[in-house]
Amino acid sequence: MAAAIGLVAVWQLGVQLLAIPDYLLPGPRAVAATVVSERTLIFQHGLVTLYEAGLGFTLALVFAVPVSVIIVWSKVAEKTVLPLMVFLQTVPKVAIAPLFIIWFGFGPFPKVLISFLLAYFPIVIEMVTGLRDVNPTVLDLARSMSITPFQTFTKIRIPNSLPYLFSGLKLGALLSLVGAIVAEFMGSMDGLGYLVLYANDRMDTTLCFAVLVVLLLLGKALFSVVEWVERYAIAWHVVVRENEQIMFTT
Amino acid sequence: MITLDGVHLTYPHKGGSIEALTDVSFSAREGEFLSIVGPSGCGKSTLIKIIAGLLPTSKGEARVDGKLVRGPHPNVGIVFQEATLLAWRSVLRNIMLQIEVRQEFENDAYVPRARDLIKLAGLDGFEDRYPWELSGGMQQRVSFCRALIHDPPLLLMDEPFGALDAMTRDEMGVWLQKTWMERARTVLFVTHDIGEAVFLSDRVMVMTARPGRVKEIMEIDLPRPRELRITEEIEFVKYVSHARRLMHAEGYY
Numbered sequence: 001m002a003a004a005i006g007l008v009a010v011w012q013l014g015v016q017l018l019a020i021p022d023y024l025l026p027g028p029r030a031v032a033a034t035v036v037s038e039r040t041l042i043f044q045h046g047l048v049t050l051y052e053a054g055l056g057f058t059l060a061l062v063f064a065v066p067v068s069v070i071i072v073w074s075k076v077a078e079k080t081v082l083p084l085m086v087f088l089q090t091v092p093k094v095a096i097a098p099l100f101i102i103w104f105g106f107g108p109f110p111k112v113l114i115s116f117l118l119a120y121f122p123i124v125i126e127m128v129t130g131l132r133d134v135n136p137t138v139l140d141l142a143r144s145m146s147i148t149p150f151q152t153f154t155k156i157r158i159p160n161s162l163p164y165l166f167s168g169l170k171l172g173a174l175l176s177l178v179g180a181i182v183a184e185f186m187g188s189m190d191g192l193g194y195l196v197l198y199a200n201d202r203m204d205t206t207l208c209f210a211v212l213v214v215l216l217l218l219g220k221a222l223f224s225v226v227e228w229v230e231r232y233a234i235a236w237h238v239v240v241r242e243n244e245q246i247m248f249t250t
Numbered sequence: 251m252i253t254l255d256g257v258h259l260t261y262p263h264k265g266g267s268i269e270a271l272t273d274v275s276f277s278a279r280e281g282e283f284l285s286i287v288g289p290s291g292c293g294k295s296t297l298i299k300i301i302a303g304l305l306p307t308s309k310g311e312a313r314v315d316g317k318l319v320r321g322p323h324p325n326v327g328i329v330f331q332e333a334t335l336l337a338w339r340s341v342l343r344n345i346m347l348q349i350e351v352r353q354e355f356e357n358d359a360y361v362p363r364a365r366d367l368i369k370l371a372g373l374d375g376f377e378d379r380y381p382w383e384l385s386g387g388m389q390q391r392v393s394f395c396r397a398l399i400h401d402p403p404l405l406l407m408d409e410p411f412g413a414l415d416a417m418t419r420d421e422m423g424v425w426l427q428k429t430w431m432e433r434a435r436t437v438l439f440v441t442h443d444i445g446e447a448v449f450l451s452d453r454v455m456v457m458t459a460r461p462g463r464v465k466e467i468m469e470i471d472l473p474r475p476r477e478l479r480i481t482e483e484i485e486f487v488k489y490v491s492h493a494r495r496l497m498h499a500e501g502y503y
Contacts, residue, residue, distance in 0.1 A: 138334045144302045145351040146322045155351065159338045236338045240382045 026206040034210040041195070042214050048191040049180050050218065052108050056115025057176035057222075061169065063116070064123035068161075069153065071124070072131040085124065093117050094182050101187040111188065115179035119172035123165065130164025131157045163237045166230040173222040181215070192218075251404065251436045252278040252301060256310035259296060269461035270296050274310070276455060276464055280403075281434040285447035285454045289497060293462030294440045298408045301438065302326055314404060324354060326404045327397030331412040333389035335381040335396075341368065342377040345396045352400060360399060367395040370429065387418040394426075405437045411446065420478055423449055431475060444497075448489045449476060456496045465496050 008028045014020070015027035022030055035042065070077045093114060100110035134156060142156055184193025192211050199207035231238050259271040271293040278284045286294045299305040300312050303322045312319045314326070327348070335344045342364055349360045368377055371391040381389055390410060397405060411419045427450055430437060441447050447454045448470055456465045470489055472480060480486050 135332070135334060137330050137332055138336070140299070140304055141328060141330065141334050142351065143304055144322050144326065144328045145348055146324065146353075147351045151351055155347065156336070159336070162338075234338070236380050236382070240337070243382070 023203050023205045026209050030206050031209040031213060034206045035213060038207060038210060042192075042211060045190055045192050045195045045211075046214055046218065048108070049177070049184065049193065049215075052111040052180040052183070052191065053115050053176040053222070055108075056112045056179055057119050057173055059112070059116045060119035060123055060172055060176065064120045064127060064168070064172075065165070068124050068127035068131060069158070071128050072157065073149075073153070082128070085121065089121050093179070097183050097186045100183070106187055106189060110186075111180050111183035111191070114183040115176040118179035119176040122171040122175065123168035126164040126168030126171075127161050130161025133164070134160050162234045163241075166226065166234065169226045169230075170223055173226050174219055177215070177219050177222060251280045251282070251315060252438065253313045253316075254297075254301075254310070255313075257297075257300065257307050257312060258309035259293065259300070259305070260308045271300075272461040272463045274462070274464055276467060278436055278438060281436055283430060283437045283439065283450055283452045285439045285441060285451040286457060287441055287444050287447045287454060287493060287497075288457030288462065288465075289459045290442065291462070292457040292459035294457055295408050296462070298328070298406045298438065298440055301404075302328055302406055324352060324400075325402050326406060327400065327402040329390075329393050329397045329405070329407045329410040331409040333381070333386070333393040333413075335389055335392055337381055340378045340380055341373060341384070341392050344381070344392055345399050348396050348399050355400060363401075364395065364399055367398055371395050372425075385418075387414055387422060390414060390422065391425075394429075398429075403435050405435055407437065407439045409441055410439075411441070411443075419443075419446070424478065426450065427475060444490050444493045445481060448472075448486060448493065449481060454489070454493060456493050458497065468493060 012027045012029060015025060020027075026034075067081065071082050072078070097110070097114050100113055104110040104113070131153075138156065139152075142152060147155070180191065181193040181196075184191040185197060188194045192215055195211050196208055199205070199211065254277070255275050257271055257274040258269070260267045260269045262268075274293075274297065286297060288294050296305065300307055301314065301319065303319045303326075314323060317323070336347065339347065342361070345364045345367065346357070346360065349355045349357055349364075365377065368374065371394060373388060373391060373395075376384065376388070381392070384392065390413075394410070397407075411422050414422060423446060430450075439447065439450060444454075451470050454468045454470055456468065457463065458465045468489065472485060472489075
């Protein structure tokens with residue numbers, strides 16, 4: 001936080017002392033003023049981006065959780081679905097975004113799709129790791145109780161995977177926003193990505209920065225929402241993690 | 251209660267195979283406290299897994315209550331060296347896991363029993379605490395409660411005090427003896443600590459390593475209840491040094 005305030009102060013001072021014109025690098029005061037004066041415009045476009053990213057992220061979550069369970073449950077899925085996913089992941093999503101515009105037009109759908117495609121992968125990878133990473137002695141203990149394969153998931157593997165799932169979700173939330181913006185760059189009539197291009201075309205660097213600041217805040221907000229849910233959903237893990245940090249730093 | 255007859259266990263390793271257990275035969279009487287001591291690598295933990303039905307033998311057979319062990323069976327409770335508590339479950343719910351998972355029990359009927367065990371383990375007031383809030387010794391006592399909740403006639407313990415400090419270890423030993431004397435059940439107790447084995451057991455089985463085989467089974471004829479100060483008495487020391495010599499005779503420490 002202190003670092004952020006320091007950075008803004010240096011930025012404002014630098015711009016003033018070096019007399020940099022606004023179209024090259026506007027100072028934070030000018031940017032803040034634009035955020036306020038253009039709030040209606042930014043808000044409207046922000047809602048569009050938030051909708052696309054939110055939907056992409058939600059779909060990613062809904063898709064990733066059962067797929068991860070299936071991958072760990074079934075040897076066949078582990079040997080087919082997972083390698084296929086990793087292979088597809090090597091294709092740069094950003095490069096196929098223009099294709100989606102051709103196929104699906106300028107509406108929100110291709111944006112949601114790109115957003116989804118960027119967000120689901122880290123969620124699957126993290127959750128699969130969490131489902132597998134169970135202490136073998138715990139599994140021995142469970143087997144001695146004649147546990148069923150289904151119970152192994154409901155009572156042990158799935159709860160065990162939740163801390164991993166949440167770190168996947170934090171990454172996924174940020175990537176879903178990136179996906180929506182990139183898709184908007186490729187072709188759209190609204191959204192914050194569109195607004196950035198629009199401002200650039202008119203050499204309105206201050207508006208461009210204003211949108212970037214809002215994007216930054218939006219990303220932070222999405223991240224915080226996931227963190228907040230995590231705190232309630234898996235308090236048993238969050239508290240331990242924080243205690244460890246305290247022990248580590250003192 | 252437990253009978254092992256000519257048990258061999260080999261497992262593949264780097265192309266060849268390793269013999270973990272060779273011709274292990276012994277039996278434990280109903281209600282007996284039998285310890286298994288030996289150097290690391292003698293297969294004592296493997297024995298526990300075989301009796302629990304977690305590991306099949308390569309040759310020979312294991313019987314519990316006259317029934318051939320073919321897989322996990324209901325009449326057993328296990329305590330491992332690690333407490334292996336589930337971090338997302340409270341103390342009470344960790345103990346109840348055993349009941350929830352085993353289909354043959356009525357869930358709610360066991361909650362009062364779990365509370366009694368918690369009291370017995372000196373964990374009064376900790377029912378709703380989570381594992382990270384407990385010390386290592388307390389966690390291990392919770393795992394004892396979990397092993398006892400369904401009142402199994404057979405208790406298997408694999409170095410249950412191995413991860414505890416010396417003080418806690420002594421306390422836990424006295425506590426375990428008390429618990430066992432109140433409700434005598436057959437206990438198989440694996441440890442590498444000879445003193446601990448002699449202190450707790452009716453008989454001590456000494457094993458040697460690579461491959462693991464039974465060297466001798468010693469009868470421990472000391473009156474119960476035993477108190478910690480018995481460890482300083484001459485008979486006790488004799489048992490310990492005899493067991494130690496058996497292990498050293500093979501060149502292991």
